[in-house]
Amino acid sequence: MRFLKALGLLGSCVAAASKYDEPIRPQVHYSPPYGFMNDPNGMVYTNGLYHLFYQWNPNDTVAGTPQWGHATSEDLVHWNNHGVAIASATKDEGVFSGSAVLDVNNTSGFFDDSVKPNDRVVAIFTSNTPEKQTQDIAYSKDGGFNFTRYSENPVIDINSTQFRDPKVFFHEDTGKWVMVVAKSFDFEIAFYTSCDLKNWEEVSTFSGGLYGYQYEVPDLVKLRVEGTSEYKWVLFVSINPGMPLGGSGTQYFIGDFDGETFTPDDHAVRMADFGKDWYAAQTWSNTGDDVLGLAWASNWQYTGEVPTKQWRSCMSVARKMGLKKNVKYNPGYTGYSLTQEPLVDKKLRDESCHGKAPLSLESETGAFEFRINATQNDGVSDKSSVRIKVSNSTGHLTTLGLRPDFHFFIDRSDQFEHPLYNEKISVYAQPDNDEKPVYDIHGIVDRGLIEIFINNGTVAFTNTVFVADADKIQIEADDGYTVNGEIYSLKSTW
């Protein structure tokens, strides 16, 4: 079961082989050079690099036996590919999802003084075989590029075939490593603690919310409540399939965590993203108080059939997560809400167009960022809307929009014919001000993916789209709306 792999060189070759220029290949999002990608894994920040590993089947554009692919970035938008980081140990072994931490203090004992503290990376992942799923670890002495599996793996074996996706972080107050991991078929998130990343003890479980078919890829993060010195914890639980919108999706819970037990504030279940394509979210470790994450931007209902050829799936943009208090749920209730801010470096901005709608911009890259304020005036007609149209030269388009009934929608009809590919999706978004509703709408439009963040990211709405060569964006407002803002074309990061 032991193995050593040094793929830095091969990785560079792989990256060079892909030009990332296919018609619907995103230009400011990460996608694999080829093959099939799903969950983000092993996200750790060290030595100025954001490491992104991911579930990868390099041999086909459908899901297969996954290994950990690897990419790194200094700025979360430009990525270098490094090929396979953790490969299957046997033909039957899938290297399933997991996480990575920086073991600065060598709690694991894998390192000696010759290894700089910032190079001491330990990956924790699920080894999937036909017999069972166990939690295994591997260590890297070069800051996350080359990994050696621990000789005494597995580190947790409960003799289950449905036990996976360990996310590990260091809990300062107790001085212990904490693992959140899914007992998938039991609809349980189990919490384990460890002093050395090798010996783990189960200390609690959590269950609740939507069940669907199974739980997957949990994450637990500590977020400072905006504008206060208060901290809360947010537990992400992905479900697939069985989300009410169909297939895959991510719910979250807000509460407290004492190092062993997650205690939710309430029994509300909240949606991390209201679109169809944002699953298996994970956050980077070792980023201090900043909580940065991203998710796989697809849905298991149709991911193996989407009309891309050389590769399948991209990640969402990295998002800075926050927690806001007193967010309006309706005119009479305020509560906590997760916030998500897209981290798309301003230096990618190229051409721009700003002012009052109508606004329009074209770009060869097909990548745009826009941010508008839409004010709904008194007496607005039911028939009015604000529309964001993303189209190609033949007029084939995706339409997004805001309606006076406070719904934001996407219409992605006639793009990809599949019975499970919802073409029209909508989300209710409560305006901050009842008297004069004002919406802040921030969008990242990038060929095959459109991410929308409403009202400072309290509502996220991420959906794949499949219009080839869509290079134009238009923002229109009917009578009854006042819309101001800007559109930027974005330079390709590839």
Added chain:
Amino acid sequence: MRFLKALGLLGSCVAAASKYDEPIRPQVHYSPPYGFMNDPNGMVYTNGLYHLFYQWNPNDTVAGTPQWGHATSEDLVHWNNHGVAIASATKDEGVFSGSAVLDVNNTSGFFDDSVKPNDRVVAIFTSNTPEKQTQDIAYSKDGGFNFTRYSENPVIDINSTQFRDPKVFFHEDTGKWVMVVAKSFDFEIAFYTSCDLKNWEEVSTFSGGLYGYQYEVPDLVKLRVEGTSEYKWVLFVSINPGMPLGGSGTQYFIGDFDGETFTPDDHAVRMADFGKDWYAAQTWSNTGDDVLGLAWASNWQYTGEVPTKQWRSCMSVARKMGLKKNVKYNPGYTGYSLTQEPLVDKKLRDESCHGKAPLSLESETGAFEFRINATQNDGVSDKSSVRIKVSNSTGHLTTLGLRPDFHFFIDRSDQFEHPLYNEKISVYAQPDNDEKPVYDIHGIVDRGLIEIFINNGTVAFTNTVFVADADKIQIEADDGYTVNGEIYSLKSTW
């Protein structure tokens, strides 16, 4: 505030005025003779009649100031219209949703010996004015036809504009009336008790699950666990808007109730129906151990714009509710599940077609019932499916189907162009048997509405459709499926 109304005669005229023959008017479902209908109200069974009251705006086909419309049925499929049962007391008053009970023992004191016990009906409803929402009552001495408002209304006033939809039932063990009512903006279901239906005391609250914008129309029912002598309680909570699928929907919770407090078994939130059009479910009172209910078959996202003219909205068919233990959620987990069985009288069956798919039947009524067993055989191709096609003579159709990935879907494209009208909707349905998946699929197809019940009603899936003159149903199975069953055309109940 006091008023008396005797609309039996007017009601008959109203009914006679509608021929219920419009192209997409359901033929075995209840729809109002004209005007706009939403939530079912006041459902009580007495003297051999199922009373169905409903939110009605008889003056327009969009929502307005609602009054209680009234219909009765002996068999839950043939309905007689009786016009307005409880009208607005003032121009500004909406007679909002509520329930009705049979006060056999005259706990309210409204009745004397001249009123037969089975004629003693008390309605409990929300009086909505611009100032506030209060819970009011009215009594009927003729078994639910004519109502007199209580002179001391309101019976509950908490000085709130968001406090509505009281559902009342008699709790045998404590010998008290119990009211479940929504504090809509607080995401709370409040429980009140009373000895006389006039004096109410708040005894507990419940909150949890999906929040969306607001809670509405709760119901709490006691269900015998199938095949056992055990009873559990199910709490229904409707949300609008803000359901993940968009707009309106109904979640439920399973637990126990001691007469004052609902204690959920777990913190799971379950969907009462996975379609887009099943909201504000209510059950009949005074039906003994049988729990029978129905819901409004529409969605606030588009209900005011759907392409019907003389009337808008229908109710779902009445459903017998049950609770099943050991229902498979995935191959490793079993738990309780609500079951729903459509109560469509067998005497409505007209022509039939049965045997192995392909099956096909036509009917001038456009109303059908089908029930099939679909077995998924080894080696089924990913591309295979079972399809149920409902079409008209021009080939315009709705397609429903089952896929090897265990999803059941509806494709209602090209029927009603509206940004919030999801055209493709799907639900995951776990087969009972992992080795050889077998699905039981029961459908009621009725022009403007299609209701699907999978695996003995553990999954319900209700969606409006808008194909005019759809008079043909075809059931097809690709290689890899063995499908057997029957289709019946249904006689119109109008």
